[in-house]
Amino acid sequence: MSFAPKDEHEAQVQFALERGIPAMLAVMGTKRLPFPSSVFDVVHCARCRVPWHVEGGKLLLELNRVLRPGGYFVWSATPVYQKLPEDVGIWKAMSKLTKSMCWDLVVIKKDKLNGVGAAIFRKPTSNDCYNNRPQNKPPLCKESDDPNAAWNVPLEACMHKVPEDATVRGSRWPEQWPQRLEKPPYWLNSQVGVYGKAAPEDFAADYGHWKNVVSQSYLNGMGINWSSVRNIMDMRAVYGGFAAALKDLKVWVMNVVPIDSADTLPIIYERGLFGMYHDWCESFNTYPRTYDLLHADHLFSSLTKRCNLVAVIAEVDRILRPEGNLIVRDNVEIIGEIESLAKSLNWDIRMIYSKDNEGLLCVHKTMWRPTEPETITSAII
Numbered sequence: 001m002s003f004a005p006k007d008e009h010e011a012q013v014q015f016a017l018e019r020g021i022p023a024m025l026a027v028m029g030t031k032r033l034p035f036p037s038s039v040f041d042v043v044h045c046a047r048c049r050v051p052w053h054v055e056g057g058k059l060l061l062e063l064n065r066v067l068r069p070g071g072y073f074v075w076s077a078t079p080v081y082q083k084l085p086e087d088v089g090i091w092k093a094m095s096k097l098t099k100s101m102c103w104d105l106v107v108i109k110k111d112k113l114n115g116v117g118a119a120i121f122r123k124p125t126s127n128d129c130y131n132n133r134p135q136n137k138p139p140l141c142k143e144s145d146d147p148n149a150a151w152n153v154p155l156e157a158c159m160h161k162v163p164e165d166a167t168v169r170g171s172r173w174p175e176q177w178p179q180r181l182e183k184p185p186y187w188l189n190s191q192v193g194v195y196g197k198a199a200p201e202d203f204a205a206d207y208g209h210w211k212n213v214v215s216q217s218y219l220n221g222m223g224i225n226w227s228s229v230r231n232i233m234d235m236r237a238v239y240g241g242f243a244a245a246l247k248d249l250k251v252w253v254m255n256v257v258p259i260d261s262a263d264t265l266p267i268i269y270e271r272g273l274f275g276m277y278h279d280w281c282e283s284f285n286t287y288p289r290t291y292d293l294l295h296a297d298h299l300f301s302s303l304t305k306r307c308n309l310v311a312v313i314a315e316v317d318r319i320l321r322p323e324g325n326l327i328v329r330d331n332v333e334i335i336g337e338i339e340s341l342a343k344s345l346n347w348d349i350r351m352i353y354s355k356d357n358e359g360l361l362c363v364h365k366t367m368w369r370p371t372e373p374e375t376i377t378s379a380i381i
Contacts, residue, residue, distance in 0.1 A: 056157030081117030102129035335359030
């Protein structure tokens with residue numbers, strides 16, 4: 001997954017999304033990225049101007065948090081391959097910092113054609129180096145600091161220890177693809193699942209449920225032209241079963257785990273999928289009209305106590321492309337509200353179904369625009 005800020009490079013994320021490449025707006029600044037710890041195999045930064053070495057290495061230490069033990073950082077920037085005084089100074093500072101973080105410099109390569117180079121570093125797989133450093137700098141984080149806490153958490157210039165217990169997440173590399181997509185992670189064995197069963201059983205039941213729903217309903221019964229669908233968002237992903245059930249289609253899914261839901265995002269990454277934390281009472285970090293299909297399974301009913309549902313649907317309208325589709329599964333009361341809001345936006349109702357107080361709704365966003373200018377009195381101050 002790619003991320004970039006909206007800066008002098010213009011709309012890099014929008015370009016990526018238009019190409020059908022997973023991307024989101026984000027910036028490395030003062031807060032943690034919206035990802036759990038130890039989930040990325042490789043982090044890559046090209047034409048990289050991020051000042052990794054300043055403020056005690058806070059930004060590079062954030063990459064250390066999200067990298068798996070044994071994961072790689074690929075850094076392509078002028079300090080790697082140019083010898084200007086400023087570049088030389090930055091390279092020396094980075095070399096000192098990465099050494100103190102116990103990262104191995106695996107290789108430095110330079111392209112013969114264009115002269116651009118890259119350095120590849122590797123995060124350690126044990127705590128031996130941390131324990132034998134002559135100075136505790138950067139310091140190890142406090143035991144009370146949760147490495148998985150990521151929503152609005154300030155950056156700290158510290159490192160978390162590598163898990164060494166064989167039953168703990170991060171102590172082993174995940175299964176190979178595609179086995180990892182369908183097999184419960186090894187570290188779920190001692191946990192209780194979201195739906196109350198043992199976590200591995202919960203995981204398997206969730207995957208079986210979504211395979212059945214996708215094959216029996218979504219792919220054939222909703223009038224969706226799946227050949228035109230590429231960018232998908234699951235607004236309440238749980239285990240990522242919906243995304244996993246789409247594995248044979250040429251699509252990608254942004255799996256969103258709401259901040260007030262069970263923290264299942266590490267499981268999603270362990271499956272070889274990706275996603276992020278988000279609060280749906282706030283705007284999502286993407287450009288308008290960038291997703292082809294949004295999926296919301298019992299999301300809206302969980303938001304009614306905290307959010308204005310009209311505002312959430314307005315955000316859905318902003319994210320969804322014209323001719324895109326929204327699939328909602330929720331209680332019949334919420335389904336009725338979403339149907340009314342969709343009609344007010346002149347969207348087409350493609351399917352609506354209810355049974356035993358549970359409902360299913362599929363709506364199609366149209367190209368409708370007002371035919372005449374209309375003054376919105378409430379907007380006039």
